[in-house]
Amino acid sequence: MVDQQRLWDAEVAQSYDTPGEGMFSDDVLGPTVGVLAELAQGGRAVEFAVGTGRVAIPLRDAGVQVVGIELSTAMVARLREKASADRLPVVEGDMTTAHAGEGFALVYLVYNTISNLLTQEVQVECFRNAARHLAPGGCFVVELWVPELRALAPGYRGTVEVSEPGYLLVDTVDTLQQLIVSHHVRFDPEITGSREARVGRSPHRYIWPSELDLMARLAGFELESRWADWDRGAFTGESRSHVSVYRLPAQS
Template sequence: MTGTQKTSRQVQEEAAAEWDRYADIWDSWTPNDRRDDAEEAADFLAELANGGTALELGIGTGRVALPLAERGVKVSGIDASPGMIRKLREKEGGDKIGIYEGNFADVDVKEDYDVIFIALATLFVLTTQEDQVRCFANSAAHLNPGGRLVVQNIVPDLTNYQRGRYNDFDTTAPFRVSGRLAGHPSMAWFEMNTVDPTTQTINRTDVIVSEKGNRIIAATMRFAWPPEQDLMGRLAGLELEGRWGGWHQERFTFDSLNSVSVYRKPTE
């Protein structure tokens, strides 16, 4: 291990501190938003699981896990944030979800599953390529033969970060500001992102204005292109079974904004 490489425990602690700050407002981020696709995701995953078992990496407040459990799938999840887990436990049906607290790159669980899934670009929360590769490998190790790893991601579009396109600031790095109402008219959520394309790193600052008060939260993410993600799958011994532009199995094309990729573990 190099002197700058963090241990899995350090990564988990930093993630817990970072994402705990989102816990009490996270469910306001998706209602009335085009990304609120939990029911569609649950339908897609339930068909793959076929009444079996599923594990969500980065389960958060259970946005997808809870409707998936309602479809007869035995669901478990991993998350580093005690705050997110607490919110999940408070929801109806949350006590029926098996929860592991930890760094989801480790996939430190005792069972094997028919489906392991990562929703809403959560793979990008792992901020190094090494951790993302390790996540794929550990997921493959906990899949039953013929099981699937399902990864939903945004498709990176660096034209959103061209200098001067979205702002008039004199910055020396690709920069973007976006804002929208989040879930209800009493909250506004502004995202300010700076991107380093050489490391595929996004340094993100969220400014959240609401009647409960204002807050500023910083987060770091690392995006991965679909071909890079496919290589992670091959290194883990998984086969790309299919890729779509969304949970409705829309055709994946050059202008797709999202991807849903299914990787299958061979039976032999």
Template sequence: MLDDDGYFGESVAARYDESSAEMFAPDVVDPAVGFLAELAGEGGRALELGVGTGRIALPLARRGVAVHGVELSRAMAERLRAKPGGSAIGVTIGDFATTRVDGTFSLAYLVFNTIMNLTSQDAQADCFRTVAAHLEPGGCFVVEVAVPDLRRLPPGQNAVPFRVDGGRLGFDLYDVATQSVSSHHVEIVDGSGTYLRVPFRYVWPAELDLMARIAGLRLRERWDGWTREPFTGESRQHVSVWEKPTG
């Protein structure tokens, strides 16, 4: 798991909302919040893993869902607390693969590829077990994550660009033997450049289903996105829902 002083420390937290501005747009946030609020149910409690600066937690709380977050980065959590309504979101500082909080929840969720911040299969499997321990019977675990983009890799190439935008460049480097990927971010402002490398572990839908099954959860539904488009072989991401059996 990425540490507080590394990839999501103060320097990243200070610009996180700005650098991810497209993900804060209403047409991105609103469908996700509506989907999650429906699953949480009236009077339900939601646990967000990797709550960050509150992109989803704050609007979900405004929908009447009691939200608690787990976040490793104190700098990110401080940005959340400073926002209007942020003081109402409880935050536990810790690694979301293993951190336990009080009570049970009708919903737990991981969005924006955050499951890949856990850089080993063991940590990802631990996350499912931790979530299962927090869910009440009938509760759901939702993950939004990209489908590995390996079809864009021709033989002999391991790099995929994801941003070429003026002074901002980004590319992913894949290691298909270990399912590891590192995102490389370069930004040039007034002739000066900054560089950030963030490691991830990509994970396949069927692999996530097996992790869920080991943790005692079962697949309930899988969609291409938050507005419930069908998931197909051409989908580049998925929103998957696993549930904890009631019996």
């Protein structure tokens, strides 16, 4: 069992935010917040694995009341440097079991984070916990990457996902268990402070879109929409990721 507290420790939390760049850029956050605010329809929202508040803080600024659930105390501490508990409450705990209340209009889980849950069983429990938080007719939004197994050469169990100056991302794949370990290799002396490379590893369980849909059905959801991105681009066989919107039945 992976110790998520050690994986998402103070060092990671302090280096997580990249204001204005990457996943913190306006080009990424603007469409994300816009879609989530629309889906909330004026109601309250819960973010599973709220992290340092990358999405929750601008969504709150957009007028949506947000409660976070987060397992890592270090990530919560970093969030608290930016938003008070009154403005953005956080329940510390596992997103498969922690409870932040009931009657929410929206639960969301972004940036591939459901893959941090390393078995199918606990991934299904994440869906069930989302359902417990929602009012009838509420929706659960999941952002997730599509496994690039076609990039695996015969006889090989790994792919180079990113290769750029000072950084290399190599994924090793266990297709039997649907597990990927991402190896983040940093070797820029200006960043690492050393001529030696630093390696960080994070494990993930990948989920095919059809498997994700079945998990949703087990928890009482129906797939409402699936896009390739937060701009609502068409999802195709070539899409590298998807944003999936699942909805509970409304009361009759």
